[in-house]
Amino acid sequence: MLTVHDLTKIYANRFDTQAGGVREASFDLPDGTFFTLLGPSGCGKTTTLRCVAGLERPDQGVIAVGDRVLFDASQRIAVPLNERGIGMVFQSYAIWPHMTVFENIAFPLRVAKGRTPPREAIERDVEQALSTVGLSGYGDRPATRLSGGQQQRVALARAIVHRPKLLLLDEPLSNLDAALREEMRIELRRLQQQIGVTTIYVTHDQSEALAMSDRIAVMEKGRIVQMGDPREIYFRPANVFVASFIGAANLLTGVCAEAAAPGSEGAVRLPDGATFRCLFPAGGTAGQAATVSVRPESIALVSEGALLRGEVTATSFLGGSVRYDVQVGDTVVRVVGGAERMVASGTPVGMSFEASSAVVVG
Amino acid sequence: MSGALTWVRQDMRRVIAALVGIVLAVLMLPPLWILLQDSVTTTNAIGDVTGFTAGHFAKLFTDKDALRSIWNSLVFAGGSTVLSLVAGGVLAWLVERTNAPFKILAYLATIVSLGTPYILHVIAWLFLLGKVGPLNDIYRSVTGGTDSLFNVNSMAGMILIEGFLWSPLVFLLLGSTFRAANADMEEAARMSGATVLQTLRRVSLPLAMPAILALALFVFIRAIGGFEVPALVGMPGRIYVLTTDVYEATIVVPPDLGYAAAFSVVMVLIVAVLLYFYSRLSKNAEKYHSVTGKGFRPRPFDLGKGRWIAGAMIVANFCVVLLLPMITLLWMALLPFLRSFSLAALPMLSLKNFRTVFTAPGYVELATNSLLVAAAAATFIMAITALAGWIAARRGPGGWLLDQLATLSLVFPGICLGVAVMEVYLRVPLPIYGSLWIIAIAYVIRFMPYGMRYVYSGVLQLHHELEEAAGVAGASSLTTLRRIVAPLLSPAIVAGWLFIFLVANKELAIAVLLASPGSQVIAVSIFDQWVNGQGGELAAFGLIWTVLMTAIACLFFVQGRRGGTDVFGN
Secondary structure, three states, X not given: OEEEEEEEEEOOOOOOOOOOEEEEEEEEEOOOXXXXXXXXXXXXXXXXXXXXXXXXXXXXXXXXXXXXXXXXXXXOEEOOHHHOOXXXXXXXXXXXXXXXXXXXXXXXXXOOOOOOOOHHHHHHHHHHHHHHOXXXXXXXXXXXXXXXXXHHHHHHHHXXXXXXXXXXXXXXXXXXXXXXXXXXXXXXXXXXXXXXXXXXXXXXXXXXXXXXXXXXXXXXXOEEEEEEOHHHHHHOOOOHHHHHXXXXXXXXXXXXXXXXXXXEEEEEEOXXXXXXXXXXXXXXXXXXXXXXXXXXXXXXXXXXXXXXXXXXXXXXXXXXXXXXXXXXXXXXXXXXXXXXXXXXXXXXXXXXXXXXXXXXXX | OHHHHHHHHHOHHHHHHHHHHHXXXXXXXXXXXXXXXXXXXXXXXXXXXXXXXXXXXXXXXXXXXXXXXXXHHHHHHHXXXXXXXXXXXXXXXXXXXXXOOOHHHHXXXXXXHHHOOXXXXXXXXXXXXXXXXXXXXXXXXXXXXXXXXXXXXOHHHHHXXXXXXXXXXXXXXXXXXXXXXXXXXXXXXXHOOOOHHHHHHHHHHHHHXXXXXXXXXXXXXXXXXXXXXXXXXXXXXXXXXXXXXXXXXXXXXXXXXHHHHHHHHHHHHHHHHHHHHHHHHHXXXXXXOOOOOOOOOOOOEOOOOHHHHHHHHHHHHHHHHHHHHHHHHHHHHHOOOOOOOOHHHHHHOOOHHHHHHHHXXXXXXXXXXXXXXXXXXXXXXXXXXXXXXXXXXXXXXXHHHHHHHHOHHHHOOHHHHHHHHHHHHHHOOOOOOOOHHHHHHHHHHHHHHHHHHHHHHHHHHOOHHHHHHHHHOOOOHHHHHHHHHHXXXXXXXXXXXXXXXXXXXXXXHHHHOOOEOOEOOHHHHHHHHHHOOOHHHHHXXXXXXXXXXXXXXXXXHHHHHHHOOOOOOO
């Protein structure tokens, strides 16, 4: 169980008023959780990770693994980073070029506090780590003679060889090409489940986050703005920022036409008069402004029972699907439809969606 | 007619390359040729070759003194290399990678030492460690005896002084190595459970090793060719190295130029072999370049309580490299004659020496001469290397040849180049010998490689598509050079100019054989005054000069940080 409570680390920034860092971040992770910190660059996700690692010293807050407190500002506890027993994969992999693959991976075992384990134990553990990441037999290679994907695997093996309680991954896939990234995404997730280590993963790529995580925390300007499982984050965005950062959400702005209790359905009326039912996670009173998020793939093009009407202005055939831009009043609604039929540009269309897939986000 | 014109325009780069190549060849080749020729021939009084001989080399390799000089050179260079690497390297690591206090002092010492002629440092140290200096003074007052603790005119004294002369350069170059190092590598080791010391020993040091070895070789080469310390510290103690042997053979009457040339050829060969290994090592250092991350500002190592020990080391270095020598020079400048630090001497302090410097004829002219010669050499070098470096870096016509020609003089220790240039221009029927021009020419030959390095690495930093885009847009290669390359390259050119200007005003060895009474430069004049025992005036003048040069060194430092070119392109 990893506990992070009220974690704050603020960087003074000379260039603009917006200071970087992280503010009052809190989360609890049960053992074995794959947890992702997701957000645009500068949102504080890497700072959070580096605070947990011990690479940065937070201004305040508590970090604990189980009952072991790693950092507590109020009690002036700060375990040095080399005694935290955490595994980490760096964005650059940080494979030491002057060592072989074997020596890279054996390093955490050799420098372990207390007695260095016997040679056979080191060999056994390194071999096991190598086979876990699918690099059996690569031990004797110089570290400079590895491809990007292999370096990535060595970095991972080095991070797990001493069986850490916590694994930190700092954008580990961002230096790989697209095809390899896809493959490693599945591989990483499989590995994490196999060894069952609690993992914090930092990324700005929402599809990575959605595909791999048990839980996701979306960060903006140093704060965690929403935390939940991937489906929740995707289908129930808590605010406009989350809705637009995760996937290409359509944001429709109108007023509340029918009051709703928190978590129940109400109705929203757009300026052009179109009215539809939708979910009010925080509740709503009649007449208040409301922004509704609807996912492009939740919208169907229909000839009858349309909630919205507009005209197709652009069509792109994507193979498995077709993407339409539909002009509704002065906003463009994006719709993803099946590839079996195409609607030509300039055609007037009607659109419809389930009330449960339209969420008020602000 | 228009066809021919088009050809010229299209092949402007060829024309430029040919012209630059001719200039470089005329400058760089004759000194090497004349050294080789002199070393195997006999000449009559007016310098005509009268016959071939192997006698110079035979004398060199059978003469016990000559062999001892070779051995002394190796010990001297080796010892001072180790000392400067340890002192400068530890300082660089502490300043760049830890949270030690007082870092600013390390930069201060470095900037000032960039501007100070080596010979001033040497003189200050000679006094500090000398017979009447404070070190032996304190020793005598403690023991009550009359003997000295330390004889500065010894190999140990030479190594000590030369080592501290080079440590600021080591600090600068290793500092940039440590700064550029991928901090992830060290953080990964710490995350794996390693302590600071384990990380240093098993990751930081091995990673920096290629750069450290290359730098060691570089300092060794410079120390082999070093002249100030062997001349001022070694010669009075009858300890000769190769450079002082060359000097002695040249200034005796009649000069034994064949013997000096043979010595020079030996040194040039040693240096050439070392340079070959140096270039291989530098290439090898690039092997360790790795994928870089997002460049999160690297967090310095927390030394805990040890940071105060580290701070004390930085302060101690500051005292040794800057404070003590400067105080010594000030002491010397304020006294009418040289004597040890003592309260009894206080009433004698006066500004008389400083007044003399400003009023006596000669000093102002000397300063103007030095500045003019250095500026002229720097300007000419940067103009030539801007073209040569661009063509070489872009693998233009004859680029490889231009590169070789421009960096040829790296094999010359300063004193050997002095001998060679003297010989060449004695035979040229132009009134160059005995004028300031000959010093300017020697500077140009000597520092051409530095200009080349600045421009070359500057061009490599420019994406070649910037030039190709200009070509596609319709610009000729001359226009591209003028409108695209030159403006983008100007920070590197300015940095190179300032660097050459600074080192030209520092070095004694090149000019010492070329200066004549009417055409002096600073370092030579200080040398002569020291030999003549005019310590006070030279200290006063040296201090004023140091202030001036430090101001220029500051400019250079700021330019280096701003222009993105590494400080010291070699």
